[in-house]
Amino acid sequence: MDELHAIIPAGGAGTRLWPLSRAGHPKFLLDLTGTGRSLLQQTADRLDGLAAGVHVVTGRAHESAVAEQLPDVEVLAEPSPRDSMPAIGLAAAIIARRDPDAIIGSFAADHVIDDIAGFTAAVREAVRVAETGKVVTIGLTPLTPSTAFGYIDGGDRLDAFATARSVNRFVEKPDLETARGYLAAGTYSWNAGMFVVRASVLLEHLARLQPTMHAGLLAIAEAWDTPGREAALAEHWPRLTSIAIDHAIAEPVSLDGGVAVVPGAFDWTDLGDFAALAAKSPSADAVWVDAAGFVASTTEQTVSVVGLDDVIVAVTPDAVLVTTRAAAQDVKAVPGRWRERGRTDLL
Amino acid sequence: MDELHAIIPAGGAGTRLWPLSRAGHPKFLLDLTGTGRSLLQQTADRLDGLAAGVHVVTGRAHESAVAEQLPDVEVLAEPSPRDSMPAIGLAAAIIARRDPDAIIGSFAADHVIDDIAGFTAAVREAVRVAETGKVVTIGLTPLTPSTAFGYIDGGDRLDAFATARSVNRFVEKPDLETARGYLAAGTYSWNAGMFVVRASVLLEHLARLQPTMHAGLLAIAEAWDTPGREAALAEHWPRLTSIAIDHAIAEPVSLDGGVAVVPGAFDWTDLGDFAALAAKSPSADAVWVDAAGFVASTTEQTVSVVGLDDVIVAVTPDAVLVTTRAAAQDVKAVPGRWRERGRTDLL
Numbered sequence: 299m300d301e302l303h304a305i306i307p308a309g310g311a312g313t314r315l316w317p318l319s320r321a322g323h324p325k326f327l328l329d330l331t332g333t334g335r336s337l338l339q340q341t342a343d344r345l346d347g348l349a350a351g352v353h354v355v356t357g358r359a360h361e362s363a364v365a366e367q368l369p370d371v372e373v374l375a376e377p378s379p380r381d382s383m384p385a386i387g388l389a390a391a392i393i394a395r396r397d398p399d400a401i402i403g404s405f406a407a408d409h410v411i412d413d414i415a416g417f418t419a420a421v422r423e424a425v426r427v428a429e430t431g432k433v434v435t436i437g438l439t440p441l442t443p444s445t446a447f448g449y450i451d452g453g454d455r456l457d458a459f460a461t462a463r464s465v466n467r468f469v470e471k472p473d474l475e476t477a478r479g480y481l482a483a484g485t486y487s488w489n490a491g492m493f494v495v496r497a498s499v500l501l502e503h504l505a506r507l508q509p510t511m512h513a514g515l516l517a518i519a520e521a522w523d524t525p526g527r528e529a530a531l532a533e534h535w536p537r538l539t540s541i542a543i544d545h546a547i548a549e550p551v552s553l554d555g556g557v558a559v560v561p562g563a564f565d566w567t568d569l570g571d572f573a574a575l576a577a578k579s580p581s582a583d584a585v586w587v588d589a590a591g592f593v594a595s596t597t598e599q600t601v602s603v604v605g606l607d608d609v610i611v612a613v614t615p616d617a618v619l620v621t622t623r624a625a626a627q628d629v630k631a632v633p634g635r636w637r638e639r640g641r642t643d644l645l
Numbered sequence: 646m647d648e649l650h651a652i653i654p655a656g657g658a659g660t661r662l663w664p665l666s667r668a669g670h671p672k673f674l675l676d677l678t679g680t681g682r683s684l685l686q687q688t689a690d691r692l693d694g695l696a697a698g699v700h701v702v703t704g705r706a707h708e709s710a711v712a713e714q715l716p717d718v719e720v721l722a723e724p725s726p727r728d729s730m731p732a733i734g735l736a737a738a739i740i741a742r743r744d745p746d747a748i749i750g751s752f753a754a755d756h757v758i759d760d761i762a763g764f765t766a767a768v769r770e771a772v773r774v775a776e777t778g779k780v781v782t783i784g785l786t787p788l789t790p791s792t793a794f795g796y797i798d799g800g801d802r803l804d805a806f807a808t809a810r811s812v813n814r815f816v817e818k819p820d821l822e823t824a825r826g827y828l829a830a831g832t833y834s835w836n837a838g839m840f841v842v843r844a845s846v847l848l849e850h851l852a853r854l855q856p857t858m859h860a861g862l863l864a865i866a867e868a869w870d871t872p873g874r875e876a877a878l879a880e881h882w883p884r885l886t887s888i889a890i891d892h893a894i895a896e897p898v899s900l901d902g903g904v905a906v907v908p909g910a911f912d913w914t915d916l917g918d919f920a921a922l923a924a925k926s927p928s929a930d931a932v933w934v935d936a937a938g939f940v941a942s943t944t945e946q947t948v949s950v951v952g953l954d955d956v957i958v959a960v961t962p963d964a965v966l967v968t969t970r971a972a973a974q975d976v977k978a979v980p981g982r983w984r985e986r987g988r989t990d991l992l
């Protein structure tokens with residue numbers, strides 16, 4: 299088995315978890331599940347033993363915080379956010395220079411997975427499939443006809459593998475009726491954005507599909523371990539197309555039969571909003587009078603709720619947020635509303 | 646016109662406005678309406694010009710705060726709370742010793758009244774009726790079939806007065822059907838607990854109906870302006886029956902035809918709970934996303950609400966309360982719940 303290098307793109311402010319998650323201390327740096335480890339640390343912990351190395355790609359603003367939380371990983375700092383393809387591509391190019399046979403796996407910084415054995419088994423299978431030259435995605439076996447995820451349309455089973463299938467196509471978040479059909483078909487997976495691929499294979503696809511980005515990333519990677527790193531970043535990074543790896547590689551390559559999916563049966567959440575957080579974490583202590591819900595707080599203030607079901611209360615030293623499980627997605631609008639009022643300190 | 650002395654019994658923690666209102670800084674000491682004046686100060690302001698003197702009866706814990714807020718009034722400190730009859734009776738006995746012809750008027754410390762002219766006219770009429778020897782209550786003309794108030798059943802109009810009626814009886818908070826009947830009859834008023842009576846008349850009723858209390862209050866009043874005040878309070882105050890003036894005087898005297906009502910058409914609220922406060926005061930600044938409601942805060946924390954109608958949020962340095970207009974009455978349960986957890990600091 300070739301060596302796996304784990305890449306963790308750690309970006310995004312997690313505005314649906316505002317005010318806990320901020321631009322300055324985003325979701326992945328927070329211990330949201332009360333385990334004593336941040337989501338990023340849990341992600342790295344999960345890959346410990348599976349991967350020969352862990353590489354976190356993050357913004358410069360978070361470089362030192364990431365290094366402090368994970369002293370044993372390599373931190374690759376992006377000069378500016380360019381979505382996931384440049385981030386993963388940069389790491390792939392750097393890793394490929396050091397180890398031409400390396401397999402890379404990309405894992406989001408904010409996933410919570412309890413079934414480590416199930417996750418490990420899926421990653422190991424994905425690595426074996428990736429050794430055959432495929433771009434491999436780990437899909438999640440759907441439990442409900444969710445309309446919150448994109449789906450992976452799985453095709454024929456791959457010979458010699460226990461669970462892997464070829465991928466027919468990636469499909470966008472469906473409506474409920476369509477989602478019910480996907481669930482019934484039994485061959486669809488939720489797209490969790492986990493990709494495993496030989497670094498050299500990824501770079502070949504990139505050379506073909508995004509040649510300018512490929513050239514830029516190679517130039518940066520060549521200079522990375524030299525005094526020329528900053529100059530190369532300054533020259534090439536601003537010119538890289540901002541695009542997700544799904545759109546840049548996975549979707550077009552799937553149409554040529556180059557993508558496989560390994561279904562993962564493990565539970566999984568990205569703690570995307572307060573409803574997800576409430577489902578995963580115990581509420582902070584509060585007084586509930588004819589009321590129920592979830593409280594998250596970083597202050598010593600007591601919280602009391604009277605006559606409201608399903609309410610969510612988040613308290614920080616500079617912000618109190620009140621919402622419901624049903625409205626949890628709409629929290630993302632709040633930071634912008636404070637920005638409009640000039641309260642950039644709250645972002 | 647004989648001189649009116651206004652008595653303001655200022656007690657009660659206002660637990661339905663917790664956490665704004667606390668045992669240590671109760672509702673009447675707070676500027677809840679954003680006018681720059683506390684409810685107590687507004688009450689005194691309203692009586693300025695109407696009354697020859699203002700006398701606030703309050704607990705010893707609040708004596709200095711009241712004196713600070715109202716430097717020109719007499720503060721009578723109760724050693725312990727004994728409900729409104731001993732409080733008003735003490736003030737009446739002290740005032741009667743100084744001015745045997747004095748008319749006293751009792752006005753709650755936490756009422757908010759915008760129509761000062763209407764209030765003033767009603768008080769002046771009540772004083773004139775009180776000069777005839779009646780116990781006079783100022784009733785509020787009902788605007789809705791409210792089940793939140795006790796009612797005054799008004800009888801015949803009194804000769805020589807513009808609006809005053811005799812009182813048939815006081816009735817408890819009715820059910821909705823009964824309240825509709827009261828509203829339709831046109832002769833019922835809301836009982837706002839405002840009484841105007843010649844001090845000597847009140848004391849005569851007290852001598853007849855509560856002779857022990859009468860004797861105790863007279864003994865304290867005799868010693869009040871002497872070095873013997875504390876000794877008299879220590880001897881008599883703990884023995885005074887804890888009873889409201891309504892039950893001790895107004896109800897029994899009404900059965901003998903001794904009570905009159907002056908209907909007041911002015912608007913009025915006792916800011917009893919957050920629903921009342923929200924109706925009277927502007928909300929503190931907040932971000933509302935698909936949401937509406939009321940925010941009161943004594944901290945610099947921002948408040949944001951997403952996806953909730955009619956929500957009420959109150960924020961203080963040690964407590965966040967979330968409720969709804971509909972559940973506002975149930976807030977009174979919250980301090981007790983924190984007390985059960987040993988958080989007496991929150992009371």
